[in-house]
Structures are given as structure tokens and as C-alpha cells.
Amino acid sequence: MSFDLWVLLVERGWGFALLRGATVTLAVGLLGMLAGVIVAVPLALLRWRRLPIFSQAVDGYSILVRGVPGLLVIYLLFFGSIEWVQRLATAFGYQNSADSAYPFVIGVVAIAAISCAYSIEVFRGALDAVPVGLLEAAKSLALPTHVTFFRVTLPIALRLALGGLNNVWQMTIKDTSLVSVVGMQELMRSAAIAAGITRSPLLFYCAAAGMFFALTAISQTLFSHTERLFNRGFSRG
């Protein structure tokens, strides 16, 4: 059995295929999360300031995406865009590169769209949790609006948002597995291919589970460190 394992994972190279898949998973997760957060911050600000129309639009987006399964969002983005992307790529003569890069790009966009909706809620909650007294203090010092925002509101809100962002990231890295259903070669897809060819699904799906677990466990440790760093000088609880 252990001999078989060695042959399958190392000599036939499936272990490396899985590792390559794990790197793609990590890349999609990181890029998706980053893009999601970057978009979420201004949207959360719109929501926080209660700008009419914008605020409702942001709410609608967030409720919709958080209320439907990630799989459905991925199907929408993937099937909904495949035609015009193909047409665009053919028109400009990038047929081949479009075929290979397309699942990755759409995967990142889909993951970003999902993580963005959750991040909005995190940032909104954090902005709402900034103590009013501090803002009033800033006002009484006659600090200009942008100084108040960048020097008072934002640093405090970011610290408060950290725990929630950790949750979003844990969810995002797990959600990347969903992109495999539309053919992106990440960890899950690599495992499925290996399972199909070698006819040992148990081994490869368990290996994929192990790698996902390693990814979430490592990022959890990193986040705990960061949180401790951010919370220096604050009493616990």
C-alpha cells in the first residue's frame, strides 16, 4: 500500500500535480480576496454614509450574493460571459490565450464578487462600531473631514474589521474549490483528474482535503499573529 502511494504520488507525479493545483487555488483565493476587499471598501463607505440610491444598490448586491449559493454566482459569471469573451478574443486574434486564461480570470472575478459582498458587511459593521465619542472629539478639534477619516475612523475600523476579514478569507479559500466545476485547474480539479485517471478517488480527494486544511490552518495562524499585532495596547474583551 505504502509502495503504491509512493508510485502514484511521486513517480507518476500526481503529488506534484496536486501541489501545482494548490498554488493556483492560493493565487485565485488571494487575488479574489484582494480584489473583493479593494472594491468592498468604497462600497461599504457608500453604505455607511447612507447615500441614497447607492446605499440601497450596495445593500441589494450584498443581500443577493450572500443569499444565493456561490455555485450559482459562478454559473452566472461563467456562462453569462463566455460568449462575448470568445467573440472579443476572436476579433482581436487572441483565441488561444483567451481559451487558457479565461477560466482563471472568471474564477478570480467570481471569487472577488462573492468575497466582496461579505467584506462589505464586515467593513460596514466595523465603521459603525467606531466609538462616536472619538469622532466627536475629532470634530471638536476642528480636524478636516479627510483627516478625521484617515487618521481616526479608518485605523480603528480596520482593527475592528480584522476578525471578520479572517472569516471572509477562510470562506473565500474554501469557495475557490467551487470554480473547479467550470473547469479551472485548481486543487479540486487536479484531484478530480488524478482520481479519474488512477481510479483512486479516496486517496486524491483526501489529499486535496489535507491541502485545503493546511492552507486554512496556516492562514489562521498568520491571522492570529496579525491580530495580536494590531491589538497591542488594547485590553482583551
Added chain:
Amino acid sequence: MELDLVTYAVPFLLVGAKTTLLISVFGVALGLPFGIALAVIRTSRNRILSRSADIYCAVFRGTPMLVQIFVIYYGLGQLSAIRSNPVIWWIVGDSLHAAILAVVLNTGAYTAEIFRTALLSLPRGLVEASQACGMSVWATFRHVKFPLAVRQALPAYSSEVAIIVKESSLASTITVLEITGYAKRLMSETFAIMDIFIITSAFYLMMNVISLISLKLIERKLSFDK
């Protein structure tokens, strides 16, 4: 959006909704007691038991549900010991049963986390008081800890129910045709991607609203200050 499309798509999605509902109801009915049991084990004094329950929760919370469902449906079928056992094969061999099992195992881990925090947040004094009254461990749990923990955990559990409804969509990856499965089929059949997405979203949002409202009602019914 044409009316034709709606009248064509809705009957399919209604059939799918039945399956989604079935998986979700089993997910709550089996996952809730399972999760509570796990939470109790995790907070128990027995080191070995509580450690293994901790590990179980960490594994199921740390890996994607898609992997879990694949390990259960495709992976376990590989073992001859499981194939030859009729009871286990009845669960694992059928895609709908496997999906329900995956949802139950997955939500159990998250539910355990919710109830563990609730159990840990109980005031120590209450538990000590019940012990001082000579209540047995079971009586303390049944009459003191559990009623308080349920009320504490309910708000968080209501979002877990919404998550169960969403996670049940993964059953479509192992050929169970529930709402998302039908939505995918309708999308590739009609090419009206956006329209199908909107109709399907309405189904999910409706289910979420219904489950959130009913849990709110339970919450209010259980609340001490009326």
C-alpha cells in the same frame, strides 16, 4: 424577461426546490442534534473525547464542503468494506443520501462551534448553584445549561440554517438535481443566463426569508422578556 421563459423555468425549479428543501430539512433535523452533541462532548471533561471532537470540527470547518461531498460519494465507494455493508452502502451509494450525509456532517461541525461558544458563555454561578442544589449532571444540562444555551445560540444558528440551504446546492455536483442543478441545465438549454439567474435567486431568497422569519418567531417564543 419574457413570460414564456418564466412559465418554462419555474416548474423545473419547483421540482428542484423540493429536493433542496428535503436536503435542508434533513440537514437541520439531523445536523442540529448532532452539532449539540458534539458541542457537549467538546466542553466535557473527558480529554480524549473532547480532543477528538475538536479535531472533527477543525477538519470539517477547515476543508471545503465540495471536497467532503466528493470524498463521501466518490471516495468511500472505492472501499470494498463499504460496498459490502448494505446499510452504509445505502447511505453512501446513493447521490441524494450522500449529499444529505455531507450536509449533516458539515453543518454539525459549525453548529457545534455555535453551541460550544454558547455553553462556554453561561455564567459559572448558575451551574455551581444547580450543583449545590444536588442536581445530577444530566438534570443540570437538561434544566439549566441547555435552555440558556439554546437562547444564546439561536441568532447565530439562524444564519447557519441559511448556510445549509445554500450549501445544499453542492449536491448538484454529484448529479442530484436540486435548484442549482436545474438552474445550470436551464442556463445551458435556454441561453437566457441572466433571466434564469434572477428567477433562481428569487427561489433561494424566498427560502432564506422563510427560514429566517420562522427562526425569529421561535426566538421570540423562547425569549424570557415578552
